[in-house]
Amino acid sequence: MDVRDLSLAPKYIEHFETQGIESLYPPQEAAVEAGITRGERVVAAMPTASGKTLVAQLAMLSADGPALYVVPLRALATEKYDTFAELPDVSVGIATGDYDADDESLDEHDIIVATSEKVDSAIRNGANWVEAIACVVVDEVHLLNAHGRGPTLEITLAKLRRLVPDQQLVALSATVGNAAEIADWLDAELVRSTWRPIDLRTGVYDDGEVTFDDGTTLSIVPGDEPPTTALVADTIDDGGQALVFVNSRREAETLAQSLGVHGFRQAPDVAAEIGTGATTSTGQALAEAADGGVAFHHAGLRPEHRSIVERAFRERDLAVLCATPTLAAGVNVPARRVIVRDHERFTGDGYEPLPILEVHQMFGRAGRPGLDPYGEAMLVATGVDADALCEQYIGTEPERVESKLDSREALRTHVLATLAGGFAGDRAELDALLASTFFAHQRDAAELTDLVDEVLSYLDATGMIRRDDGLVATDLGRLVSRVYVDPLTGAAVVEALGTAATMDRVTTLTVLEIVCDTEDMSTQYVRTEEAGRLSEFAMRNADQFTKPVHDFEGNFQSWLATVKTARLLDDWIAGVGLPELDERYGVAPGDIRRLAERAEWLLSATEVIAEHLLTGPTPGIGAGQDSETEYEPVLERLRETRQALLDAADD
DNA sequence: GACATTATCATATAGACAGCATGTC
DNA sequence: CTATATGATAATGTC
Structure with missing residues (x-):
């Protein structure tokens, strides 16, 4: 389908065309057919970097009123803000905890970008812009599965629906097994696709050879160096960049250091940029590695250093990036080759294998559309059975998304917020709201009863609610x-x-x-x-x-x-x-x-x-x-x- | 006796949302 | 009270 065929104002079509977007990708076309431009509720489950942003824009631009774009990270909020701000004659506002337009003027915008917590907070505080929203786009809905933040998302969606029943909803999800269930909950049509704009092959490295899912193999025989180093060197010799995921900050740093001595690329400018004012050991180590075209990336970095590294890697000044999972979920930093060196992570309950979804998100960072001929991603089997690893992660379907609302922590805060925000004044109304959650759709709201009882007693005992006449905060x-x-x-x-x-x-x-x-x-x-x-x-x-x-x-x-x-x-x-x-x-x-x-x-x-x-x-x-x-x-x-x-x- | 290799033991373990009041895209 | 890799220190082995 051609962009011109869309029933969209000419200025927008022109805008997309100047961006080099002329025809829709198959999943985008499917979303249009499902009615995103006609106000239909749609869940689009598709890989990262397969054009979700355009899907969102089509829905928001054709909506009959202001739109809200919900993201899980502040960094993503600014990224999307920048993207949407380029749309002609569209006023964009941003609402996150750190970076906030003032509340009053938010309702003047055509598009508001916000974190899910900010939306939750806005609803709690009765912000006036919320009820005006005609179209909500939720990015990364599969985070309903996340402990802690998943419940916030589902409660927020339930409340939004209560506030504005006829609102359009478009939810963007990674390709997960039970996307249909999410769509069902949201009364939305499911659009499912695994199409990617750039070929991606995934595989497992073991004993001198990577075996890919498409049957091809890649022979890489390391000398004295660890296999990861050989895998990195190979793609750089080939003119690509490498992204290596490890499971701890220290690993990221030491790996960067050991790779840095190879001097894959000269990046004195980047090193200098980082080096100025880099007084900490972290900063100095980063500058040193950057000199050899390598960097590490984790949450211990100062935000300034983080963005220098991200930018330098995107501009290909850096050849290798050794990262903790910050990068898998965060802003878009793709590389031709993605190497998942560690597939287990310490959880406080021993080492546990990474969720399939997370590994696939890492894989999904492989291949830069327009810059790389293809993307390739691999796990490194060290001391484990390569076949088992392959069976577990390659070509498999990610875990189901399962509501985490049945937790004391989640209910404690959301039960209080529901009462305080006037969404419920007694137990029946509280239960009614809970009955509209993803948890209730997936399981049974009755399973929450005991926890809710417990939470109510706690809130009563701490003087946050009264129970004499209904439930009152x-x-x-x-x-x-x-x-x-x-x-x-x-x-x-x-x-x-x-x-x-x-x-x-x-x-x-x-x-x-x-x-x-x-x-x-x-x-x-x-x-x-x-x-x-x-x-x-x-x-x-x-x-x-x-x-x-x-x-x-x-x-x-x-x-x-x-x-x-x-x-x-x-x-x-x-x-x-x-x-x-x-x-x-x-x-x-x-x-x-x-x-x-x-x-x-x-x-x-x-x-x-x-x-x-x-x-x-x-x-x-x-x-x-x-x-x-x-x-x-x-x-x-x-x-x-x-x-x-x-x-x-x-x- | 100098030094290399190995055993033992302690250590540390990913990430990141929110309020409010002002003036920054 | 879970697991693993790393780095420091102690113990043992080799020339």
Whole structure:
């Protein structure tokens, strides 16, 4: 089908043509036939890089009103924003936690790009733009399967549908086994395709030979070097680039280092760009590797370094990229050859094989349309049975997408949000909403009953809801939902604030401890050698902590991780530099940045809760009724610390 | 006795969403 | 309380 045949305004057709898009790819054509331009609800299950973005654009441009594009990552939001912003006479807005147009003006846009959490938050807070949306496009719907974030997506979709019943919905998914089930849930037509714009062959390397799914083989006999090195060198000799996936940051770095000495490509400019101001060990290692045309990529990198690496690789200044799975799900960084060196990952429950879907996503990064003649992706069999590996991952169908809503964590926050947002005022209405979720479609909403009971009791006990006359969120409950923290965090903060308000010494360390000791803060790893020093530090500063250091109840070891995080952020605020922090705590620059960002967010949430405690009646939790309770000094310290954190980020 | 090889043991383990108030595409 | 690779240190082996 030709682009001209679409019932689209000429300016858009012209735009696509200048982009070199003249005819539709088969899966795009199928989506059009299914009615995406006629307002039909469609689920399109197709490989990455097979033209999903155009499918989305066709739906959004032909919709009768503003459109919303939902993504799972902030980085993807900016990527899509840039793409859509090029459309003629289309006003695009972006709504993510870090990068936010103001709420009021969002309804002036034709297209809004947002993360699923931001949409959830907007619904919770009754943002006016939400109900105006005529067409919702959900990118990567298969993330319904993800622990933690999957439930947010399905609840958000259920609520959106409730708010705007006649809204068009287009969901884009990776090719998963039960896409039909998702489509069925969404009352959408399923379009399924495995077509790719560039040939991809996948295979397994074992003992000097790669065996591909199309029957071909590739002989690569390594000398002394590891097979991965030989596989990399081979594609570079052939004029291609290689992307290697490994399972830890350290592996990514050491592999980059060992490959860097080959000097595959000279990239002094990239090295220089990274090198300027690269004071940390991570930064220096990166600059060094980049000099030889190799780089590594993981979440410990500073965002600036990350984007330099991504750009340099896209522009072919770098020959090899050694990456953790950040790159498989993130922005588009394709390479001719993808090598999945590690197919297992530590999960906290031993090493587990990577999900098929994830490996296929990695594979999908192989082949740059228009630049490479083909793409090839391979697993490396080292010490495992190559046949088993092949059987498991090559040409197989990914796992089914299964709702993860039946978890205490998910229900805790979403039950509260549902009550607080006015989606339900009693148990029957709550059950009705839950009955419209993917979980209910796939299993049975009745399976949630016990967990919901448990969660309601918890929310009642912590003063976030009242159950006397139906189900009603209290002021505190509405607040907790609005600032988007886990009820567990809310309760912990209320309790800690109560203690802090009776303390003589409330310092930056105190308020940092409060926010670091919550469910929403990621915990740090405490080395055994570090544990002694940390507990000594805790003893010495016992008067500044809300937890009783000397007669501690509960898990002291895990609280030390809290102390470590609080102390680290305290140092960061005090002006200690990234290299120093890296050395002292073994925390990479990118992690510091994220920790600071989260702490700042949680401090502001805590601030709101503290203000509530100050003015409103104290709920029946924690200390707080006696006359010595002083919230003002705590509040002041919270504000001060948050500001200090913001200032520290500027340097 | 100097040094190489091997046994033992400790260590560390992917990623990343959200609020609010201002002014940055 | 799960598993594996790595790096440091100790123990053993070789010339």
